[in-house]
Amino acid sequence: MTEVIRMSAIEKHFPGVHALRNAQFDLKAGEVHALMGENGAGKSTLMKILAGIYSADSGSVQVNGSEVRINGPRAAQDLGIGIIHQELALMPDLTVAQNIFIGREPRNRWGVLDEAQLNRDAEAIFAAMKVPLDPTAEVRRLTIAKQQMVEIAKALSFRSRILIMDEPTAALNETETEELFAIIRRLKSEGVAIVYISHKMNEIRRISDRVTIMRDGAYVGTVTAEDTPIETIISMMVGRELEQTSIAIPDLGDAPVALEVRGLSAGRMVRDVSFTLRRGEILGFAGLMGAGRTEVARVIFGADPREGGEILVHGSARTIRNPRDAVGAGIGYLSEDRKQFGLALGIDVRGNIALTSLDRFSDRFLRVNEAGLAKVATSYIASLAIRTPSDQQEVRLLSGGNQQKVVIAKWLLRDCDILIFDEPTRGIDVGAKAEIYRLLQSLAEAGKAIIVISSELPEVLRLSHRIAVMCEGRLTGILPGGPATSQHEIMRLATRRDHAAEGASA
């Protein structure tokens, strides 16, 4: 295979951060080359340099054997380098075709946009990709997966021979991931070289030929995907061996029931859901994207209207019409989108921890007891091991894992003893994940009742004492946690589209 890209001795500084140190990378035609590393390892930065979005401080980039300077996205496109961004970079108000050809719109001989030609060109690309997509559809109305296809079509429309995909499956469900892999294999067989950035180990094994691992902005090594054990790759990423913990399932037979949900219904996404949750228990919620897990959580929390069913907290029925009622009942919900729903990013750690409990820290003239707040905040920073220079650090400056801990502290302070975690480790790197897991376990040991919604099956298996599986708004079964349950069993329930599925309960 011919080498199409060679990057060597790449250096890049951002204010206060040495983002890349002597980084290197090479890519061959027709291979899928995975790029792995913890968050902040420099993967995206390195690839953004290749795509002309950043410029390197120093170092060399060779494309097809000749030294190049890539000084903008246009220059990268001209070299046949296309990038599919982690955060989709589409214009939601424009149509599919308009997005693909932005900046290169076909025009007729009077210089007027030729919309018909535009749509035909887009159609031709989708035909080649074997993806049925309407070029005239407005992008904002497409699913994330379809939007991803638009991004890929856009990259291909440049006749890219080199395609960079930055966490392309982050928002895709299993079926959609399969569709993406089919496209990747097709592109590969046509000789396109693909850089694949992902955190998902099993995907890497399935789709990639070689794996390059980065750590702290530096190159660690390149291995073949097929015959390198996952543990080796992980230890190259984190620089230490991760302990393989298997979960100890506590006997909760006579622990009191903290939360009981009976026949919960709301729209198409929550249909007749019943389950119980005991104190000290971690109940995992597994399912494909769109199975209704988040919707169940939101209805329990009062964020969405409940259409039917009962919610019992500590044995007595509670009317929960809004989140305030839920918090009053001791239920806390930690949204999957921390930045949008969970945190006030511009406010300091102390302010965020106090956010839901300010009434307890102010007197009747609404004066805030800052000293009291500081004491509480400091104690949570210590007990949850939040890494921050002080309780007055702005939350946006913390890492994802530490931001998550701030949200947890916020709900603990509010005396919530039923905590619902929605994708608690999304966007958190491998090392910090283990820490969040330990934290959840210790919260359970302290008697909190915990629901964990997660799209990553290994995470569900590692954390849950019991596993509730949902499909299309129904609870299709509750499985025991631990080694007794396999990913295969969960997937079987998660794809049970049988509408007569038993209303499983514990």
Added chain:
Amino acid sequence: MTATPVAAKPRAIASGAQQKLLAFASLIALLVFFSLASPNFLQTANILAILQATSVNGVLAIAATLVIITGGIDLSVGTLMTFTAVIAGVVLTFWGLPMPLGVIAAIAAGTACGFISGSLVARMKIPPFIATLGMMLILKGLSLVISGTKPIYFNDTPSFPLISTGSLIGSIFPAVPVPNGVLILFLLALAISWMLNRTTLGRYCFALGSNEEAVRLSGVNADGWKVAIYALAGGICGIAGLLIASRLNSAQPALGQGYELDAIAAVVIGGTSLAGGRGSILGTIIGALIMGVLLNGLRIMSVAQEWQTVVTGAIIIFAVYADMLRRRRAG
């Protein structure tokens, strides 16, 4: 689990049409209401007066629409209009040059000012609200300085008032003496509407408002196009300056502030999103007409001017709220 694109398409079209339909229906409802309330309302002379009164705000609103679709805001359209009128006065009255030069000077001055606003926003990254607020005050001051704080009359250019008040259509079809100002508004609306839908400049206008970073990452000269859109909007303000100066047969340097808010109100009533990315000239024209009809009708019903302002404010809030409700249901 989510609508397929095939199913989504008709919905998207229906939603866009629905929005204009709502505004259009409100306009018709207002017309019916006022014609029932007052027999004088539906006279040809009164309808022409409404159109004439709407022409200046309509043209300014078209300029504001362009900037708002990019996700920005232009607070300087009102005083820029006055500034270009003063420039026309300088060229025609102070210097005594022929009329076409005055017209060109006004539009060129507007374009230049728009270029400056655009550069402040796109290149120096000053938030549009602040950049155009600054420009609004600068232009207000400059208009007063250049004119010596006194109105400049166009008595040496007798044909100047015809720009707005003459009637090209009336000279061909005497039965419909549509003033030129109205003709200019509608021709401009057609031209800009075409530009938005059929040219790259229009496409980038929507694209910038929809996701500016994506435009930049696509290798498009995002900043350059944004400057171009502000400059075009400035040029359109120059046309508004000519219309108002010709109607008053003078450049009134103290006028102008407040017009930008009427223009933005028309844009918003017409359903253009202040968040950028979506909007239409047709909607803006309907929005401007709603405001024109409302003010005229209230005046005919002898509602005090103070109360007219109150009603306008309420209408703006209602229009945006109705649009939000509709969107929530559609979304």
